Amino acid sequence: MKYKSQKVAYWFFALCMLLFALQLVYGFVMGFARIGMDGLHEVVPFNTARAVHTNLLVLWLLTGFMGAAYYIIPEESKRELISVKLAYVQLISLALVGVAALVGFHFNIWEGRKFLEIPRELDYLVVVNVLLFLGLILGTLYKAKQRTTTSLVLTMGLVFAALLYLPGMIWFDSQVTDSFFRWWVVHLWVEGVWELIMGGILSFLLIKLTGVDREVIEKWLYVIVGLTFLSGILGTGHHYYYIGVNKIWLIVGGIFSALEPLAFLAMALFAVYMYRKGEKSHPNKIALFWTIGASIVSFVGAGLLGFAHTLPQTNLYTHGTLVTAMHGHYAFWGAYAMIVLAIISYALPNLTGRKHYDNKNGHLAFWLANIGMLGMTVAFGVAGVIQVYMERRLKMEFMEVQNETKVHFVVLILCATIFTIGIGLYIYEFIKYGRPNDEALVKED
Ligand code: HEM
Ligand code: HEM
Numbered sequence: 443m444k445y446k447s448q449k450v451a452y453w454f455f456a457l458c459m460l461l462f463a464l465q466l467v468y469g470f471v472m473g474f475a476r477i478g479m480d481g482l483h484e485v486v487p488f489n490t491a492r493a494v495h496t497n498l499l500v501l502w503l504l505t506g507f508m509g510a511a512y513y514i515i516p517e518e519s520k521r522e523l524i525s526v527k528l529a530y531v532q533l534i535s536l537a538l539v540g541v542a543a544l545v546g547f548h549f550n551i552w553e554g555r556k557f558l559e560i561p562r563e564l565d566y567l568v569v570v571n572v573l574l575f576l577g578l579i580l581g582t583l584y585k586a587k588q589r590t591t592t593s594l595v596l597t598m599g600l601v602f603a604a605l606l607y608l609p610g611m612i613w614f615d616s617q618v619t620d621s622f623f624r625w626w627v628v629h630l631w632v633e634g635v636w637e638l639i640m641g642g643i644l645s646f647l648l649i650k651l652t653g654v655d656r657e658v659i660e661k662w663l664y665v666i667v668g669l670t671f672l673s674g675i676l677g678t679g680h681h682y683y684y685i686g687v688n689k690i691w692l693i694v695g696g697i698f699s700a701l702e703p704l705a706f707l708a709m710a711l712f713a714v715y716m717y718r719k720g721e722k723s724h725p726n727k728i729a730l731f732w733t734i735g736a737s738i739v740s741f742v743g744a745g746l747l748g749f750a751h752t753l754p755q756t757n758l759y760t761h762g763t764l765v766t767a768m769h770g771h772y773a774f775w776g777a778y779a780m781i782v783l784a785i786i787s788y789a790l791p792n793l794t795g796r797k798h799y800d801n802k803n804g805h806l807a808f809w810l811a812n813i814g815m816l817g818m819t820v821a822f823g824v825a826g827v828i829q830v831y832m833e834r835r836l837k838m839e840f841m842e843v844q845n846e847t848k849v850h851f852v853v854l855i856l857c858a859t860i861f862t863i864g865i866g867l868y869i870y871e872f873i874k875y876g877r878p879n880d881e882a883l884v885k886e887d
């Protein structure tokens with residue numbers, strides 16, 4: 443680490459690990475409920491578990507992005523954060539708001555918008571928290587000794603992500619309008635501005651890990667930003683096909699969303715090409731695996747599996763089924779979970795000064811988590827295709843179909859166990875690295 447204030451990042455990453463672990467617990471609750479083992483039903487019914495599972499996901503990813511920003515921005519700006527104290531205040535208040543929201547979910551205090559279930563009162567606190575975060579990042583950038591494309595793209599992603607939280611807070615009486623604007627948050631996040639955050643982190647990591655010139659790497663970043671906006675904004679239309687809005691969206695959504703995989707393809711090519719071109723071989727192989735892995739798996743999960751159900755002709759049948767869950771898992775995993783795990787793997791040795799670079803557990807964590815998640819994706823996919831066929835072609839009754847897919851959830855649980863062992867190892871290594879310390883300041887490569 444080059445700047446003392448980067449240490450803040452460590453505590454964001456630590457919170458991130460904790461929330462991630464909790465997310466998996468709720469995944470298992472649902473998995474078991476799906477095969478009829480629903481003993482917790484009275485305490486955590488399926489719908490509560492689902493809301494907690496997905497909101498924890500969003501919360502730990504955002505915590506990870508914030509940690510990444512607190513690590514990357516000082517280094518790219520060549521100066522300390524403007525206030526370390528306020529950064530800790532932001533961390534603690536983020537944790538408190540998050541916990542309050544999640545506890546509330548267990549008492550049915552939530553709003554019925556999938557992924558945006560946090561009740562309105564807490565939304566305001568989220569806004570204050572995010573403003574504090576952005577204030578610290580923008581303030582640091584403002585006083586920066588150097589402003590790089592990497593730091594600007596990352597910050598642009600974070601600022602837009604914050605702005606796009608707002609449409610989800612407006613009240614609409616009409617279900618159609620409500621749904622229309624919900625996608626401004628959910629879609630424009632994951633298929634728009636979060637991609638900029640991912641691109642920024644990816645670019646930072648590639649500069650550090652491959653030794654390729656910044657100029658070359660950042661030129662690609664412009665291409666990625668361009669492709670993302672070109673396809674992602676109007677690509678929102680793939681959620682408007684049959685929700686009660688103008689039919690023009692069938693064509694607009696179909697065409698533009700079909701172009702979205704290009705941005706992910708560009709990121710994958712970008713990472714692999716830079717890796718090949720790189721002359722410097724950084725000893726932190728585990729960070730390199732997660733980095734290249736994120737770029738490739740995101741192309742498969744978001745690009746290919748997204749494309750699989752994005753055309754109106756297909757989506758008519760697959761909408762809202764386990765096919766969506768298949769894509770949701772692999773896309774979130776590849777694009778956002780893996781890039782957060784990549785930046786943590788890179789930052790940890792630098793923050794703690796302990797260079798356990800090529801440890802076995804780290805490699806094992808990478809492979810077990812990836813094999814497990816691939817298996818889970820296949821299980822969801824098979825269940826999804828069967829569901830679509832039985833429910834929407836054979837017109838079988840909904841619950842009867844759910845029963846028929848049980849066996850695939852046994853497979854899901856087995857694969858999720860492999861996945862969880864991998865993540866367990868990752869967290870174990872995280873803890874073993876120890877705390878950040880000032881001695882690490884001089885040990886930077
Ligand atoms: C990393 C990027 C992505 C992530 C994290 C992601 C995640 C998700 C999630 C969680 C859903 C369910 C949303 C909900 O019902 O509230 C969803 C839906 C969908 N995604 Fe993605 N996605 C990504 C990229 C893409 C791309 C690039 C495409 C198209 C090529 C795509 C196509 C779709 C479609 C068509 C749906 C609607 C499914 C339905 O009708 O039920 N996604 N995505
Ligand atoms: C122990 C591991 C996990 C298990 C057993 C698990 C299981 C599940 C189940 C059963 C659902 C509900 C599907 C339905 O509606 O029937 C679900 C939803 C979801 N999970 Fe997981 N999950 C796990 C880990 C993860 C991870 C690591 C991620 C992200 C990287 C993730 C992202 C999601 C998303 C985005 C949804 C909502 C999908 C949709 O909208 O269709 N899960 N999960």
Ligand SMILES: [Fe+2]
Pocket residue numbers: 629633677678680681
């Ligand atoms: Fe979308």
